[in-house]
Structures are given as C-alpha cells and as structure tokens.
Amino acid sequence: MSVETTSQVAMTLGDHLPVLQILVPFMAAPLIVLIGARRLAWPIAFAASAVAFLIAIKLLLQVIDGGAISYHLGGWAPPVGIEYRVDAANAFVLLLVSAIGTIVLPYALTSVKSEIPARQHCLFYAMYLLSLSGLLGVVVTGDAFNVFVFLEISSLSTYVLVSMGAKRDKRALTAAYNYLIMGTIGATFFVIGIGFLYAGTGTLNMADIAHYISANGADRTIQTAFAFVVVGIGLKVAVYPLHLWLPNAYTYAPSAVSAFLAATATKVAIYVLMRFMFTVFQPDFLFQTEALKFLLIPLAVLAMFAASLIAVFQNDLKRMLAYSSVAQIGYILLGIGLLSQTGLTAAIIHLFNHGITKAALFMGAGALVYRTGSSFYGPIQGMGQRMPFTSFAIVIAGISLIGIPGTAGFISKWVLVQGALEKGWWPIAMLVVLSSLLAVIYVWRVIETLYFKAPKSDVQVRDVSLTMLVPLWVLALATIWFGIDTELTLSAATRAAQGLFFGFGIGN
C-alpha cells in the first residue's frame, strides 16, 4: 500500500515530508551565508539539522505503520516525473544520517572554533548543511539520475569540508584534491551506468527499471550498466582496491567532519549499492551473474584482513580509525555478497552500528586532538588519567568496534555469521571471527596508550567541555543500548532487507 499524492487533492504539510527532508537543510545553507553573521551560523545549522532529524523520525513511523510512501515531486507523475520513494530501508538510513548530522553539531561548535579560521565558520556550516541535504537526497529519491545529482551535491561539499582541515595540517588540501579526482571518476562511472540503463530500458525511475528488468531480463546493455554502476558506487563505498581516498581524507579533515563523514558518506553509498543491486537489478539477475560471488566476497574478505592489518601498524589514531573503517565496510560488503536476506539484514544492521561506533570514535579522537594538539599515539599517552570521560567513551566505542557481546558491533557480526552459516559457508564465518581478532589488537593499542602509559610530563590538560562530551557519550551509550535492546535496529533492518529484496510494489 502506498500513499499516492495527486495534484487534485489539497496536500498538508505532512504529505510533503519526503521533499521537506532535504529542503530544510538545503535552504538553510545559503541562508547562513547570506545572513553572514558568525553567531547565527551554528544555531541555524542546528535548527535545520534537528528539523531534518524530526522529519526522518516521522517518516520512519509513517513507513512502519503504513508501508512505502510515494511522493511525486512537483505533482508530476512518474515515470516521467521524479518520484521520492520512502520504504523501510530508506527511512532507516535517513534516520541514521539525520541523527548523526544533528548529534555531531554540538560537538562541532567547540572543535570548529579551534580547527578552522574564524572567517570560514559561516562557510563551514553552510557546506555541512549542503552535505547533509545531499546525503539525505541520495537516500530519499526514487529516480536514478536524481541519485547522481544528490551524490554530487554531497560529494562536492564533502571535498570542501575535508579541505577545511588545512589550518591544522596542509595535507588536508591534497587529501581533498585526491578525493575530488577519485570521487568524480566514481560518480562519472555511475552516471555512465545510468546512461546505459536509460538506453536499455527507456526510463530513469528505479521502480520502472525494475519492472522492465523483471519482465524482459537483462541484455548486454543492462549488464554493462550494472558493471559501471557497481564500480562507480564502489569507489564511493571505498571497496578495497578503490579505497585510496579514504585514509587521507578522514585523517586530515577537521574532527567534526571526520566524525560526520565516517558515519554517513560511505553508508549512504552502500545504501545506493544495495538499492541498485537488489531492487533495480533484481536478485534473479544477480544470481545469474555468479561473478558477484567471486568478486564481492573475495574483495570483502581482503578488505577485512588487509585494512585491519594496516590499522594495527599505524602511529596516528585517526588514520588507524580510517583503515578500520575500510575493514568494517568489508564486513558490510560481505553481508551484501551473501545474496541472502539474512546477509542483507546483517549488512544493514552493521551499516547502522558501525555508523554510530565510528562517529563516537572519531569524536573521541577529535577531543584528544583538541586538548593535546595531536592524534599520534605519542602525545596522547596517559590521557586516561587526564581526560577520563573522553578515554572511557573511546574504550566503550572500541569494544563495540571489536564486537564484544553487549555492544552493537556484536549484533551485526552475529547476524553476519548467521547468514554465512545459513548458506553453509563456515570458512567465511571463521574469517569474520578471525578478522575481529585483528580489531582486538588495534583497539587494545589505543587502550594501552591511553591508560597504561605515563603522560608526557609537560602536558597539563583537562577534559573537554560538555558540548563535546555529551554528543560523544550519547553515541557511546547508544552503541551499548543498541547492543542490548536490539528490537529497533533488528526489526528495522529485517523489514529493510525484505523491502530491498522484494522490490518496489511487492510487499512493503
């Protein structure tokens, strides 16, 4: 059942929620720049972000009650008009992105003051809101080319956000430049894929393309489109060989930006990958391209081990977390590569859980940078005594990263192992457990550095202020909460997987 909005019926504000989801932050961004008052920049950004969060909650509740929402942009009916389609998978990712976008802002209030020159603050918050609205737009839209447009909106503002770390370290500029080159190549590959899809099916609406493929199968054009789309989006996802932009971008970006990006940018790209793989090019087509089994799963396993190993040997906390992100994305890709509903559920849960875990860890790392001026293991030695709250939050989030029972990370790895065992692939399950052991090593390095080494004698710091501690602890406690009360995430992820698997129009 979908709620159809026609141009004859008078529409209330509630009917326009899908488009307001992106319009509120999107319009607030130039507002910040036009007003130009630095004191108003953060309040406007926070208000817009909070409204987007509330809209995402409302959309999720609507979808849980009533089924998928179909919104016709401008009243033009699809397939010619652009359609915004919100179902369980969409709404769940919208919730994650808007929640992280809102929670990171109080943290950004303090950290941005020390990391970015004052005259750039208005522009920073404007770019932040643009990036947020771009990411929300990628998730909420049901039109293939619209995905590209919003993907580029979010990517371009992300490049700017990353480059704003130049005050602390000038390598942020080259990191942003490399990210720009690679990200644009990825997005252009994606748009080539969309072009082939349009050439092969005659429509850009994702539901329509799905109907065409289920009716007529996939000819060479559509197979080519699939290849281009997967590679293009894979670069944004940071699939193992295409991840080269990620470590530098996450390391040299401002702390708030790292926290925001680590939790949202790659996750949204993973959502697009799942949407295209399972809903547009359906599972039948995927089972025929057995190549996926021999491509996605080896790359995922490679990411899990290689990136974790590289993370173990890093000297810099932020760079270690960046490589750890590449490894965790490997877990999500493994869940997708299982091509089963349990695997997809595991991927979606890990998408959510890793998002909140990594955001908490990057915020903790940023707090350490804020006080000690560096994120290397040397200067942050012994901060467990001087900055107890920050360090303990890092420990909690680190435990979730490993996947110890009682934390959110355990739930996702549990479902992943379940999915692998369902298919009878117990070697894969073993590999998941083994790579988690590597995570123990690099998390333990952090704990040892913070708690079991003496602080450098000339460093007198105290813990960070509440504006940075509260968001950090909210997310750290969330990792424990979602590890104990799995009702919300598990049910949402199961429904989302069903929605993705059974496509538009059938089921929810």
Place this chain on the structure above:
Amino acid sequence: MSWDFIFGHLNYWLFTVLMMTGLYIVVARGNLIKKIVGLNIFQTSVFMFYISLGKVTGGTAPIYPVNGEIDPDVIYSNPLPHVLILTAIVVGIATTSLGLALIVRIREEYDTIEEIEILDAEIKLTRAENREHGQSMGGPA
C-alpha cells in the same frame, strides 16, 4: 564487425576513445591542472554519450513551435538526455571550479602544483612524524 556496424555505432566508439583519453590524462599527467583537464575530457565524453542516445533518426530539435500548435507529423529528438546533460554540465563546472580553487590553495601551501614535488614534500613530513612519534612508541622493531 562490418563497416555498417562500425559507422552505425560511431558515437560509442568516439565516446570510448574520449573517455579513455580523459582517464589516461588523469592518471599519467603529474601537473594538477592537467589532471583537472583530463577529468573534464572524461566528463565531456559522457555528455556526448548521453546526447547521442537522444538522437532520433529524422528528428529535429525538441522545441515547441512558437504558436504552440504541434504538427503530429514532425519527429522530435528525445529531449530528456539533453536535460540530464545540462545538469551534468553544471556538476562538471562545479567540480572543475572546486578543483581549481583547491589547486590555488595547494600552490599557496606547497609552492608547487606538480604531483611529484608535492609527494616529495608529504613524504618528508611523514618521515619526520614517524621519527618523532615512532620513538615514543619504542622505536623500530
């Protein structure tokens, strides 16, 4: 692979050649601005691909006549790819301008826009960091 096939698919051949040229420039040229140029050529090839998709044999420009009366015998080319490419061109412009702005800043910080020299400078920075912080972690293994 008849002549008919080759000339019938000329737009796809040209698209492929341009696309690979652009990608090659991005990879093979060390000057940051030349990389942006390569990216532009790559994106232009995609524009060409889309627009050539929209051409209908015997079709004219998809613009309504001034008096609004549509003659059912007139064949129009598909306007949708044109619209998509307008969007993509704007995205390309934004990307290029952002890339060039970043190059200006990189020039301010590194005094060069050659990739090799920038890499040298960054390797020096990384080595200095490893020396400084490696000692505090106990030095080389």
